[in-house]
Amino acid sequence: MIRLHRFHGGIHPPTHKAESTRTPIMSAPLPAQLTIPFRQHAGEAAKPVVQVGERVLKGQLIGEPVGAISSSIHAPTSGTITAIDLQQIAHPSALPDLCATLVPDGLDEWGVRQTLSYRQLSSDELQKHLRRSGIVGLGGAVFPSDMKLRHPIVVDTLVINGAECEPYITCDDMLMRERAEAIVRGIEILRHALGTDAVLIGIEDNKPQAISAMQRAVDDSSHPFKVIAVPTVYPGGSAKHLIKVLTGVEVPSGKLPTDVGVQCYNVATAYAVHRAVEHGETLVSRVVTVTGNVEQPRNYEALIGTPFSDLVALSIPKADTNRYIMGGPMMGVELPAVNVPLVKASNCVIAASDALFPPPPAAMPCIRCTRCAQVCPVELQPQDLYWFAQSHNFGKAQEYDLFDCIECGACAYVCPSSIPLVQYYRYAKSEIRARDHEKRAADLARERHEFRQFRIEREKQEKAERLAQKERAAAAAKAAAEAAAAIPTPLEPNADAEDTQQMRIDAALARAKEQAATAHPRNTEALTPEQRAEIEAIEVRRAHIHSLAADAGADDEPPKNSQGN
Amino acid sequence: MLSSPFITRPLSVDRIMLRVLYALVPGIALYVWYFGPAILVSIALAVTAALATEALMLKLRDRPLRPFLSDYSALLTGCLIALSIPPLAPWWLPVIGSAFAIAVAKHLYGGLGSNPFNPAMIGYAVLIISFPHEMTHWLSPQGVGQSVLSLGQQLHYIFTSALPAGMQLDALTMSTPLDTLKTQLHLGMTVSDIRDLPIYGRLAGKGSEMVAAGFALGGLYLLVARIIPWQLPLAFLGTLFALSGVFNLIDPTHYAPPLFHWFSGAAMIGAFFILTDPITSPTTARGRIIFGIGAGLLTFLIRTYGGFPDGVAFATILMNMCVPLIDTWTQPRIFGKKKEDKR
Incomplete structure (x- = not known):
């Protein structure tokens, strides 16, 4: 016998398993119509490979996997594909997803079974x-x-x-x-x-x-x-x-x-x-528990795509049933409508009433009793995570390992203040994910902007360097020309080259001058006589003000308005 | 649309508070047995003031009255204040204490769940600092004092501060056993001489030791019912026992024995009813041990060297201040992470 280990926390809610295990698994009858979502697995949705109006056999591929993490979708029975469009699925958002509608021909005829x-x-x-x-x-x-x-x-x-x-x-x-x-x-x-x-x-x-x-x-x-x-x-x-x-x-x-x-x-x-x-046999059916507020809780072996309403009707819901939950009461999701189709993930559907699952009383403030921490199987501090989530301190929530939370709901189950803790954690997680996404986008935008600035700056510098180089070249050429004028060159073969060189230099010089006139002056050497005169005037005024200030015995700076004109 | 989990089975806040109140019953019953029914008047005054202040503050803060008035937390605060002040105190003493505790120590900090300090202890601290004289008139246990008041006379005194003709307040009241010990030690008596005084019983003060035992009994119920964590009372009482034990072993003439400390003053009610307030104590197991040790240490130091007769209230308030730090320091390891992975 092997030695078992323990994990921290956990709860013992009433199991309610006896009700649905009294009778054997029942094969659910063929429904009138099946709705088969192309996304029934983690990862990429499958891509439809059948046409509307096409006859398919049981087990035939109707959606092929796309990318590494994906899976195949098959026709659960033989019949005709009557539509491939967006349909409501078993997701609490109630958003529609791509589904194939299949009208069975009643033959339940298998295709090739490899x-x-x-x-x-x-x-x-x-x-x-x-x-x-x-x-x-x-x-x-x-x-x-x-x-x-x-x-x-x-x-x-x-x-x-x-x-x-x-x-x-x-x-x-x-x-x-x-x-x-x-x-x-x-x-x-x-x-x-x-x-x-x-x-x-x-x-x-x-x-x-x-x-x-x-x-x-x-x-x-x-x-x-x-x-x-x-x-x-x-x-x-x-x-x-x-x-x-x-x-x-x-x-x-x-x-x-x-x-x-x-x-x-x-x-x-x-x-x-x-x-x-x-x-x-491809995966076209599964066993699903139908229980809760029904007359005959039971397990059904049902085809993927069977409307939950068909299964629930087989178990006869009681009169006060007002909603349906897919999955268990601890982690399940409320169905947006009872006619959405059974998918591969559907292990259970619970007919619920306010008597069976009473709505929780209004939440009271957290009293830090740590009953949540005592039952948390991940040994988190749910009371702290709640505090951070409700005060929008998401960074701190992350630091306290929010993303290790498995959303099992044990904390909310025991909370004396009836705080919907799991909802706070889901909210904080989605906010953090959204912010990460935004931050990545912003980072990218900033990087782009910074690179643009860098590029503009670099281009400016390169231009300035080119300019300086040209000036140097011009000066050198001038000197060379003067030298050449002084000493007649003995090297006849180079004369041509010298000439063209000189022409090029002159042209460059002209261009540089042209550019320099349009470009910002980078130092005080390239000033016009008017500018020089102005600067001199400023200096004279400044000296005058300094002397005035010194005379007045003031050792502070001259008044602002006399500066910088 | 609701989301999971769809089932809950909590022990709600009001039922938790109610169980804590039940646990006070043995201590209060013994209090009445040994000191007469004055304490019940005191409790009624404090509770009324607490509930009235709670209602007023909720109204001012625009919060719903019903859920918060029925959570029994203000009721509990009122009881704890009444139990920590002399039962024969004038009527306005418990009233001021409760009102201050609820209005300032609780609601100005954000109400239930947001107060960093134990409201009852803040109320007590305000009273002992503001009205030290009125806070020393403790009733002598029946049979010890020279005269005894009937309930009517007690009521009369509480509301009018007038005693029946020919009676002196000093003949009815005494200072607490802890206070007497401190004063007499200063006057040069030994611990054993002091404990021969008529106000002392087998372990500590006559009568009050039994009340403390009553609170301990209620506390054990809270432990068994898992209403309070075991770390807090164990660490607090353990530290108090160990420290007083060491000092008593070294110098028994000047230091009272551990059981005297346990059954005197607010040690028992503090260990099980005050330190264990979840709102103002740490949330981690290790943090609670640190908190309890700190409170035990401070209580012993204040009792032995401080200016106040008992140290539980100030020890609690001082340790309340450290709670955020303790919580941050003592975060447990989570599933699938090694200790060093943490922050």
């Missing part, structure tokens, strides 16, 4: 396959899974995240209970690609059935994976915290798990990898 024998595959080939199959992290971050295999540092431990620490969410729990064998096969593929030995599967100890199912599957597979029950504490499913609990290693701030030789995948991702490699 299965692979992973043991013969190099990691490179597997990466390509996962990218083609649209596999992304299904724990919520939807980071392209192929990128996580593409790391130069050797990974010696593979951590599989089955913690599922957020209340209400049970999709991973049910997947592990029902499809443990497939998950284990997926894990083996990932382990093979990473070339690691140690595999640790962490599951919170409030899921005994999932733990025993996974243990059985591992035993049957005879892989040396370890299934480990970890203490139930929120946010124990945060990758960095699960790694700490299982290995004792803290992923350094701002670094990736691979920097300490660990890679982490979610159990649902491992399942998707198995389907993609051994069944050739």
Whole structure:
């Protein structure tokens, strides 16, 4: 048995997981219409590769990855693409994004399914396959899974995240209970690609059935994976915290798990990898929990692009349901509308009512009780961060490691003054990002301006130098000409050259004089007689004033108005 | 639209304050038992003044009355002021103390959560500096003083400063055990001689030692209920014990023993109810230890060498001043960062 480690803080909110685990995963019926966003993963949105009106098969590529961090998007069923346009998606901003609309033909006809024998595959080939199959992290971050295999540092431990620490969410729990064998096969593929030995599967100890199912599957597979029950504490499913609990290693701030030789995948991702490699199925569906204020909380296996309203209707929302949350109650987002489509990141949808999630009371001032600091899993000082954020002291907030905040919400959960702390941190982060952006733009503008000034100055100097050179050359030429006049040159062949030289010098001299007349006088030598006379007059006046001042016994400066005319 | 987290289950500010008030009950009950009900009058006066001042200041500052009046913080400040001044004090003493604490020490600094100094201790400091004479008339525990006042007589005295015919104030009151110790040591008595005086009990002052024990009991409840952090009382009482212990070992005739310090004056109420005010104490674990040690050290020094009978109030105020510095110095290491990565 391996020794488990602890991390600081954490909370124990009521889990509400039992409600949605009473019945097995149900296959959601084919919806009348699917809306498939082209951005369902971290990184660049996929580029559409189908035309409106085109018939597509289930699993067919409809959006191809663009750039290094991106993924593929596939048709979840067979049917016709009826539109490619901007649609509302599951984002709290309610801003629309590019989506394909697919009307199913009801046949659910698969396209080509390319299965692979992973043991013969190099990691490179597997990466390509996962990218083609649209596999992304299904724990919520939807980071392209192929990128996580593409790391130069050797990974010696593979951590599989089955913690599922957020209340209400049970999709991973049910997947592990029902499809443990497939998950284990997926894990083996990932382990093979990473070339690691140690595999640790962490599951919170409030899921005994999932733990025993996974243990059985591992035993049957005879892989040396370890299934480990970890203490139930929120946010124990945060990758960095699960790694700490299982290995004792803290992923350094701002670094990736691979920097300490660990890679982490979610159990649902491992399942998707198995389907993609051994069944050739691209990622077109996922398991999603529908729970909260509904009559029949349950998990559904649903096609990507299914409207949430269809799934919610299957579970029958109670009458007082007034909003829907995608994700868990701690970190989820409120849906702008219930008919937005299911995406790869959607692990749960909670029907909410004011009775279920009462709106918090009005915020009171912070009393520095530090209950937030006691539960912060990153050991931040949330009360200080709040103070800096609300007083717009963003520099100080950054200095107090604002960007290490994982926005888990544990601080706000315990705050006696009901301060929406996480909102303050999000606000401060976005302000700092915006200012950084502005600062970069301003820096660039300043650099440009400074360079322009420098260039103008340099050109001036160069001009002056050229001028001086010409004058020197002219003087030398004059001297040479005088000398030549005095002593008849014995060198006949050079006479021509001398002449042309002289002509050139004269021309240059004329040009220089012309330029000097237009240019600013740089010293007192090039003054006109009028100017000299003026300066003399000034000097006389000044001497007169000095003598007057001396006579008056005043030793201070002459009055201002007598100067500088 | 609300944003995450959608669930919260806090112990709200008012419930925290209420638990602190509950924790004062054993101490107050023992106070009444040993010294009569005058303290209840004093508490009522201080609390009324505190709430009235709070309402007035909120009104002047254009803040909502209801949430702030019902957070029990002004109530608590009033109680703490009443408990730190003589119960038989004229009515205006607790009133001025409370009003000053709430108006100046709390609201002029920005109200709840923004005050750098403990309001109750500022109120106490103002009273002991402005009205030193009235602040010395402590009631003798029942059975020690030569005469006893009924509740009616106490009320009469509090509001009119008139005693029943034939009674002298000196016969009813005494200076505090800490004060007596200091004065008698100056007059050349030894600690053991002084402690044979009738006003002393087993550990410290008769009666007052039991009140202190009552506050300690309430404090233990707050510790167990995790309302207050353990570092503050432990560091404070530990330092006070250690320092007085060392001095007492070296020279027992001139330095009182550690338990005497613990159960005299405001040590217990200070350790559990005053230093632990979250607003005016450090936020880090190490900072709280430093704060407690500093307060213990200053309390001992003021008690032993200072001009005031007790040192808890001034020690608290002085340490309150250091809180921003302590907090800055003692920032903990965060997840995934080494100590040396910090600033």
